[in-house]
Amino acid sequence: xxxxxxxxxxxxxxxxxxxxxxxxxGVTWIGMFSRFSRNTWISENAILPGYARxxxxxxxxxxxxxxxxxxxxxxxxxxxDFPQWLYNAMQSLKLDAYVHNFTTPLHTKGQxxxxxxxxxxxxxxxxxxxxxxxxxxxxxRGWGESSxxxxxxxxxxxxxxxxxxxKDVILLVLDGRHKYSAAAKAWLDxxxxxxxxxxxxxxxxxxxxxxxxxxxxxxxxxxxxxxxxISGQLSNLDLVNTLRFVAAGQNVNVVLGxxxxxxxxxxxxxxxxxxxxxxxxxxxxxxxxxxxxxxTLTGTNTTSNSYIHTQVVGxxxxxxxxxxxxxxxxxFMSFFLxxxxxxxxxxxxGVYLYPIMMILAPLILQSLYLHFSNNNPMVxxxxxxxxxxxxFGAIILHVIPLMDELATFLxxxxxxxxxxxxxxxxxxxxxxVIGLYKIIFPRIENMFRDKTVxxxxxxxxxxxxxxxxxxxxxxxVFLAICNFSAATFSVIPLVPIAFFPYPIKFVQTxxxxxxxxxxxxxxxxxxxxxxxxxxxxxxxxxLLYDIYQRMEEFRFAGTLVMPLVCLVYFPLxxxxxxxxxxxxxQSNQVSAQTPVTEPSNTGKQKxx
Numbered sequence: 001x002x003x004x005x006x007x008x009x010x011x012x013x014x015x016x017x018x019x020x021x022x023x024x025x026g027v028t029w030i031g032m033f034s035r036f037s038r039n040t041w042i043s044e045n046a047i048l049p050g051y052a053r054x055x056x057x058x059x060x061x062x063x064x065x066x067x068x069x070x071x072x073x074x075x076x077x078x079x080x081d082f083p084q085w086l087y088n089a090m091q092s093l094k095l096d097a098y099v100h101n102f103t104t105p106l107h108t109k110g111q112x113x114x115x116x117x118x119x120x121x122x123x124x125x126x127x128x129x130x131x132x133x134x135x136x137x138x139x140x141r142g143w144g145e146s147s148x149x150x151x152x153x154x155x156x157x158x159x160x161x162x163x164x165x166x167k168d169v170i171l172l173v174l175d176g177r178h179k180y181s182a183a184a185k186a187w188l189d190x191x192x193x194x195x196x197x198x199x200x201x202x203x204x205x206x207x208x209x210x211x212x213x214x215x216x217x218x219x220x221x222x223x224x225x226x227x228x229x230i231s232g233q234l235s236n237l238d239l240v241n242t243l244r245f246v247a248a249g250q251n252v253n254v255v256l257g258x259x260x261x262x263x264x265x266x267x268x269x270x271x272x273x274x275x276x277x278x279x280x281x282x283x284x285x286x287x288x289x290x291x292x293x294x295x296t297l298t299g300t301n302t303t304s305n306s307y308i309h310t311q312v313v314g315x316x317x318x319x320x321x322x323x324x325x326x327x328x329x330x331x332f333m334s335f336f337l338x339x340x341x342x343x344x345x346x347x348x349x350g351v352y353l354y355p356i357m358m359i360l361a362p363l364i365l366q367s368l369y370l371h372f373s374n375n376n377p378m379v380x381x382x383x384x385x386x387x388x389x390x391x392f393g394a395i396i397l398h399v400i401p402l403m404d405e406l407a408t409f410l411x412x413x414x415x416x417x418x419x420x421x422x423x424x425x426x427x428x429x430x431x432x433v434i435g436l437y438k439i440i441f442p443r444i445e446n447m448f449r450d451k452t453v454x455x456x457x458x459x460x461x462x463x464x465x466x467x468x469x470x471x472x473x474x475x476x477v478f479l480a481i482c483n484f485s486a487a488t489f490s491v492i493p494l495v496p497i498a499f500f501p502y503p504i505k506f507v508q509t510x511x512x513x514x515x516x517x518x519x520x521x522x523x524x525x526x527x528x529x530x531x532x533x534x535x536x537x538x539x540x541x542x543l544l545y546d547i548y549q550r551m552e553e554f555r556f557a558g559t560l561v562m563p564l565v566c567l568v569y570f571p572l573x574x575x576x577x578x579x580x581x582x583x584x585x586q587s588n589q590v591s592a593q594t595p596v597t598e599p600s601n602t603g604k605q606k607x608x
Contacts, residue, residue: 026358043333054315064154090115102186210294220299229288232483246319272485370466381448397566418548
């Protein structure tokens with residue numbers, strides 16, 4: 001057994017080197033997802049999309065045009081009489097109309113207007129939501145019969161006369177003046193938690209599905225499908241498939257995203273980017289957080305010159321509502337975890353977890369080799385360092401609201417408040433790093449070292465690296481299950497950062513010096529600050545404001561960017577630098593009593 005173990009240890013460094021072939025294969029596999037995608041299908045037999053003839057007719061389109069003409073004549077605004085106009089319009093359609101007053105976490109006030117269509121065949125236990133948003137400036141741009149508001153009111157008028165409707169339908173008009181879809185969040189919180197100030201909040205049963213109509217163009221030739229939510233949440237794939245089948249029956253083209261992509265690869269990349277960052281400004285994102293299948297439909301233009309008639313768009317929505325009306329339960333038969341390459345092609349979780357494990361292969365093999373080849377493992381020191389570093393990351397994550405409140409206290413006028421909040425948060429990160437290197441790490445070394453043995457101090461970095469790799473592997477796999485897109489964009493650059501660091505003190509050969517230079521450049525270019533610089537170049541171009549925006553998105557929308565930075569990027573950078581600077585950060589007491597020696601096992605150097 002001992003000989004076999006020795007033989008495996010001799011072969012292990014070569015296996016670790018060959019594992020980079022799996023890393024490259026995993027990255028290539030993800031880039032070729034469009035080649036491995038499958039066509040979508042309807043899993044829930046009760047949906048029956050397009051089984052009946054659509055009856056949304058010319059009279060309904062005329063009614064939408066009359067509403068548009070009335071709006072263009074009055075030009076109401078949210079600050080004046082728009083909520084009252086909506087309330088009267090819904091009552092004229094025999095809807096149970098209500099006005100919802102709310103206050104956002106940013107201390108701004110707003111109003112939502114919603115009406116409930118009670119179905120004669122329904123028992124009031126289930127409902128479908130049709131939502132649309134009124135943005136500032138809509139009254140200046142003017143209204144058309146195909147705008148989301150006019151089309152929604154016309155559709156509610158049509159549905160009120162249909163006998164097949166077996167669910168209540170809620171028309172929700174959202175106040176679009178607030179950031180991070182605060183109007184949708186406030187309405188959903190009030191609907192489910194009964195926090196209304198004036199008696200019991202009106203309800204229509206459990207909301208099963210929701211469709212958000214966001215048409216800001218009068219003429220368009222395709223429907224844009226937006227499915228990504230906050231933290232990568234997605235609706236059941238059957239809801240997406242229903243749209244595709246109903247739209248195909250009306251000869252309507254459906255594209256992925258608000259703007260059409262030229263290639264399937266670009267559509268896949270945009271889908272994964274938005275799923276990783278989170279669509280904080282989309283109203284359907286908050287429906288997904290309440291386990292309500294939802295997406296946003298918008299009008300977009302492709303290369304085609306023929307535009308979709310308003311009647312055809314109304315028939316598409318009629319078909320979707322009719323299909324959802326036939327389902328008497330929550331959609332559960334199809335996929336919740338998937339990646340869309342197009343509205344008709346997807347990659348399921350059963351496929352996309354394999355390339356993630358292939359990308360992690362170098363860290364898996366390196367961790368096993370370092371653990372079993374280390375004759376004097378210092379498990380306590382490694383686990384304590386990792387746990388305390390991650391705890392510091394959690395602390396700087398949870399001080400984000402405190403930094404915002406402190407900036408508001410120092411600058412009540414609001415001028416330069418975002419920049420000050422970002423600076424205060426960066427200062428807290430710097431303080432955390434100084435505390436770790438000056439106080440925590442030396443004391444951990446002094447606490448867990450064996451005073452009778454010299455070697456463990458010189459090999460403690462091996463245990464630290466092995467066990468942090470294990471932490472990173474488990475964190476990535478858990479993240480990939482919840483949000484594959486965020487895991488992909490984080491694991492590809494972070495695996496080399498975790499794999500290559502090696503103590504500078506033990507560098508001897510020219511090849512090792514070149515590798516050390518590469519590691520230092522890699523750590524600098526992939527640091528959290530560099531990450532925010534890249535986001536800035538692709539965003540507003542203002543670094544401090546972009547950092548504050550990510551802080552605010554985490555605080556009010558719950559996005560994953562800041563948790564990833566604080567709980568993965570920050571510990572990885574700190575511990576990677578600790579490995580590189582090993583031998584230079586020990587306390588004077590440790591350095592005097594226990595000299596640092598280079599490990600004699602050359603195989604460990606090969607594995608690094």
